[in-house]
Amino acid sequence: MRYSRYFIPTLKEDPSDAEVISHKLMIRAGMIRKLTSGIYTYLPLGLRVLKKVENIIREEMNRAGAIEILMPSVQPKELWEESGRWSFYGKELLRFKDRLGRDYCYGPTHEEVVTDIVRNHIKSYRELPINLYQIQTKFRDEIRPRFGVMRSREFIMKDGYSFDIDEKSAEESYHKMYVAYCKIFERCGLDFRAVEADTGAIGGNFSHEFMVMADTGEDTILLCDKCSYSANREKAQVGEKISSINTEEPLERLEKINTPDMKSIEEVSNYLKVSPLKTAKTLIYMIDSVFHMVILRGDREGNEIKIKNAVNGNEIRPATEEEIENLLKLPVGFMGPYNVSGLKVIADISLKGLKNFVTGANEKDYHFINANFDRDIKVDFFADISNAVDGDPCPRCEEGKLYSKKGIEVGHIFKLGTKYSKSMNATYLNEKGEEVLIVMGCYGIGVGRTVAAAIEQNHDKDGIVFPEPIAPFKYIIVPTNINDSEIKETAFKLYDIITQKGHEVIIDDRDERPGVKFKDADLIGIPYRITVGNTYKKDGKIEYVRRKDKTSLLYTFEEVINHI
């Protein structure tokens, strides 16, 4: 490729609307341009990288026995009503009508379509298992798109779906994908970790997220410092040791204290001079249209997903202030799990065994001190319902403590079970002729996000440092002065030979000064730069520079060719 005939609009300055480094560099290196919020064009350089990642994914998926297909991005409402997600999916689902007024959506994922295909054409246990995947444009109307292609609304995703005769076989399919994903991200040059995750809107009962370690990541993951436990914050469990069960403190007398206008834990604990560790805060959640009371230790944050799961609920939202006032007949801020009938009370395990704590008295301007479980307060059950934080005990091992890191979710695999095969009636006939539900799994990779994550992890002050397997070109040949015929001819001779050897190479044949070419070569992150210039004119040496660490070697023409 000749640079002068290609299209790489690089920028000297950072774009004003980019925040994270990968976004800035992708714009500056001429890889992408924004069309509108969360919607991007891939320019030639960006597209080459995207295709590199796609091909790695394709190779590993095929190697793992998956089969590529291509499904439509526009999908009819009827399919989504069958699965129940037309109403469940919410505003993220982009919906529209055709000229006849029929409803459609732009696919954010493809469980419905692929299940429809399989139920229509797979009838026998002999045809299973099967794993179908595609690489395709998706649309999710994100609340707040940001960070360029890292969290965009339109994006390219590899989504795959496995279909098995039973749980055991499904687990094997899942494991194959787990292994394939590890290979894919290794080949992309990423430092990643597979962590346990919640299943979210996709649904199902078991999943792993593939997280790329990066400080700018939007997700927090918790890792054990002793064992291999790791999970994202939504899912991360807290070890039982968080409880205060072993204190030998005697029970004090319950007292009601006037706490005028003291509503927050901060206000109350300051006013009463009590650590938030010895307070309980009370929240009301609406879970599947039923109010639930949730109590947490004053220092802990509730985790809605865990709370929801603790009561096997589907939908959860905090009660509004108005609802609380109607329900308990008191202003918010003084609630407590005291004398509440008809409300299920769930307590976080951090509270288990806590003695003589402060809690709302269910009376305006009053809190209790020295409240104790059983004697004063009844809870229905204790559960792990708060967010794990740094220093929390590990849920898996005896000794370990959790610590947190930021990550970017580049892949997510789920065991779906029969969630979709049941609602959409996808069955096969077993060897006894019985109709049995197909057991499914689904597997996604954000392709563009993987590119962004790779840049997030591989850059320096001069620009992108592409890992070789996903670099848009392996070599860039820089003739320092294109008007010098000796330099020019040598450079082009090299270019022809390297191209013939089957390598991807771009030659910077622009009539620019050397500095400009060096800067651009660094910015766009080509792994090796071959410079033909002064050293060649002087003593026939060609410079071979590795982008990663700028190490430089001097070769004769023949040596360069042999080296490549």
Add this chain to the structure above:
RNA sequence: CGGGGCGUAGCGCAGCUUGGUAGCGCACCUGCCUUGGGAGCAGGGAGUCGGAGGUUCAAAUCCUCUCGCCCCGACCA
């Protein structure tokens, strides 16, 4: 959806307070010169000042509405 910020040439920005008819750097075009880390000189092209309405003799500037983009939040009472 709530709060904040910003929309002026392809990109990055100044001008707006105090209204007087648009400017800087980069990029682009022409010429000269230069050729190892984003050179220099001279000349040049390019902007409905996001949009609509209003105030005024006069609006990028003041007022109203609107659209877009970015950031923070959207849950712990």
